[in-house]
Amino acid sequence: MSGPHHAIAATRVAVRQALSQIAQKTPTAQKTPTAPTTPIAPGGLVLVGCSGGADSLALAAAVAFEAPRAGLSAGAVIVDHDLQQGSPAVAGRAADQCRGLGLDPVEVVRVRVGAPGGGAGSGAGPESRARDARYQAFEEAAARSGAVAVLLGHTRDDQAEQVLLGLARGSGARSLSGMPARRGPYVRPFLGLARTTTVAACEAAGLTAWVDPQNSDPAYGRVRARALLPTLETELGPGTVAALARSADLLRADADALDDLAEQARRGLGPGQVIPANALLKLPGAIRTRVWRLLAIEAGCPPGALIANHIDSLDSLVTRWRGQGPIDLPGHVQGSRTDGQVVVASTRRVE
Numbered sequence: 520m521s522g523p524h525h526a527i528a529a530t531r532v533a534v535r536q537a538l539s540q541i542a543q544k545t546p547t548a549q550k551t552p553t554a555p556t557t558p559i560a561p562g563g564l565v566l567v568g569c570s571g572g573a574d575s576l577a578l579a580a581a582v583a584f585e586a587p588r589a590g591l592s593a594g595a596v597i598v599d600h601d602l603q604q605g606s607p608a609v610a611g612r613a614a615d616q617c618r619g620l621g622l623d624p625v626e627v628v629r630v631r632v633g634a635p636g637g638g639a640g641s642g643a644g645p646e647s648r649a650r651d652a653r654y655q656a657f658e659e660a661a662a663r664s665g666a667v668a669v670l671l672g673h674t675r676d677d678q679a680e681q682v683l684l685g686l687a688r689g690s691g692a693r694s695l696s697g698m699p700a701r702r703g704p705y706v707r708p709f710l711g712l713a714r715t716t717t718v719a720a721c722e723a724a725g726l727t728a729w730v731d732p733q734n735s736d737p738a739y740g741r742v743r744a745r746a747l748l749p750t751l752e753t754e755l756g757p758g759t760v761a762a763l764a765r766s767a768d769l770l771r772a773d774a775d776a777l778d779d780l781a782e783q784a785r786r787g788l789g790p791g792q793v794i795p796a797n798a799l800l801k802l803p804g805a806i807r808t809r810v811w812r813l814l815a816i817e818a819g820c821p822p823g824a825l826i827a828n829h830i831d832s833l834d835s836l837v838t839r840w841r842g843q844g845p846i847d848l849p850g851h852v853q854g855s856r857t858d859g860q861v862v863v864a865s866t867r868r869v870e
Contacts, residue, residue, distance in 0.1 A: 524723035526716045530581040530709070534670075537708035538565070538589045541668060541701060565706075566666045567595040567622065568657055571613030571729035574672035577717035578709060580724050582670055583620040594624040596660040596669070598653045600632055602645075609729050616726060624664055628656045646739060647823060661704060673698055673707045676714040676748060679763035683744040689827060691808075692774040697767030710764065781809030792818055792864045796856060800837045808834060814863040815848055824849035836861050 522528060567582050569575040579595055586593035595617040599610040610627045617625045630652040632645070657669045678697045685694035700707050709717065721728045737743055751759045784806050788794050792814065799807055811833040816822055820829075825848070832846045836856045845855040854863045 524720070526577075526719035527580070527723050529712060529716050530577050530720045531585055533708045533712055534578070534581040534585045535589070537670070537700070537706055538585060538591065541706055562590060562592065563668075564592045564594060564664060564666045565668045565670055566657070566661060566664065567593065567617070568653075568669055568671050569595045569597050569613050569617055570672075570731070571597070571609055571616070572672070572731060573718045573721045573728035574674055574677075574709065574714065576613070576616060576672075576726050576728050577720040577724075578670060578672040579617050579622060580620055580720065580726060581708075583617075583622050593622050594626070594664060594666070595622045596657060597625070597627045598656045599627060599629040600649050600652065601629055602632060602649065603732070612727070613729065626660055626664075628660060630656050646741065651823075658704070667704070668706050669704050670706045670708060672709055672717065674709045674712050674714045674717060675764045676745070676760060678710055678767050679748060679760045680741055680744040682763045682767050683747060684740055687740075687744075691827065692770050692777070695767065696771035696774045697764070699771060713760070777805055778809060781806050781813060785810050785813045792862055794861045794863075796837045796840070796859050796861050799861060804834075807837075811854075811863075815852055815854070818848075818850075818852045818863050819865045819867070820848050820850040820852040833863070 523531070565582065565586060567575065567579045569579050582593045595614070597610045597613045597617070599606050601607075603609075607629070610629075614625050614627050632649050632652045660666070661669055681697040682695055685691075685697075688694060698707060698710065700710055718728070733739060734742060734745070737746070748760050751763075784802055788798055788810070794814070799810065802810060808830050811830050812822075812825060815825060815829070815833070829846075829848055833848075833854045835843070836846065836854060840856060845853045847853055848863075851865055851867045852863065853866050854861065856862070
């Protein structure tokens, strides 16, 4: 008797490994930002975040097959961003296919993607705002259903695209480290699989994948990065995309270690937002820039709105001090230096 199609087998193996790993309790000594903090108990519910595209649909099929064998139940949540004509129908078809695979519960959530300007998302582009709305919907759906994990269909190609975008933005190791296999409730079993595998898995299973027209719109940076991948494979040689994804894994470990050191350094500077400039200057640059970020976020700066130029401007208060004026940051936050003391604080008036 022949086994499943090789692409279907690959997706099932990836999901099986992910479910096995996240079901294991992580020792306290190994706790990291990407490590699970709560194991999945037998009978626990996992949700698939499904858009109806090939990646998430292949994931839904693999989870529907593997979850019962791991002693878990599985459902799905489909987010309708309401950004395109016919989006409710697309979401409905995705939900029907998930139900047909045996997933239960299956929920369609319609979200409102915030307008640019103002609030925590100030300065964020349409892709970022849609992502924020989607992840909020995932979290709320998981809370309603009691799910212990949300599985997402990001592939090795998505990881490579993330690295290219990070390189283009010049935004440092954290951006280049891409997406973790797990962070908090989110699990990404397919980061080691090519997108062609998920497409082939859907075709072999007779599933109809939705092709998002925005995935071919060059107005989006991710689409332009995606278009470069075949060229890189041709010009630099086969395996380039896999190497980019592997670089993300290596850089993530480095970024996690530096973040831990920065948090220790921040605690060592004491509570409050007034810091001696000399104390900051003594820190290694890679640690100090992360401390600046922590200070800005503590003061109320939206994390997603902070960019490299903001951090560099703050750093000039100790590395290139010439008596310059305050540094304005998103979220009504300001950094300044007076009499050898650096202050990063909110400028909002307390009523």
